[in-house]
Amino acid sequence: MQTTTYPVTGMTCGHCADSVTAEVSAIPGVSDVTVDLTAGTVTFSSAAPVGREAVAAAVDEAGYALGDAS
Template identity: 50%
Template sequence: MNENHYRVTGMTCGHCVASVAEEVAEVPGVRDVTVDLPEGTVLVRGRDLDDALIRTAIGEAGYTVTEPVAV
């Protein structure tokens, strides 16, 4: 299983967290999404993860994704 980490700006509440998690969960290959509101990060686990599709999903939820977070 692969992991991608993203820094996301604009999230301010639990609804924001749910919106991001729901959109990203729809991306093919995604098995698990963990959104950390205080840190402003999103951890995506799955197989054959498509970075562009994940970024698009976060954008469609209404938030801005920056460069992946180094682990």
């Protein structure tokens, strides 16, 4: 299991966090999604690497923008 964190821009409230959580959780193989509004990040676990493009598409679908992984 690996853990990945990306910055997400534009999130300001609990609804924002819920939207990002739902979209990232829908990516096959992703589990344990956590959004930190204060830090502006989304962190998730996955058994195999998840491409940045898939995460960016999910975050975009929620209405926000993805930064680079840390």
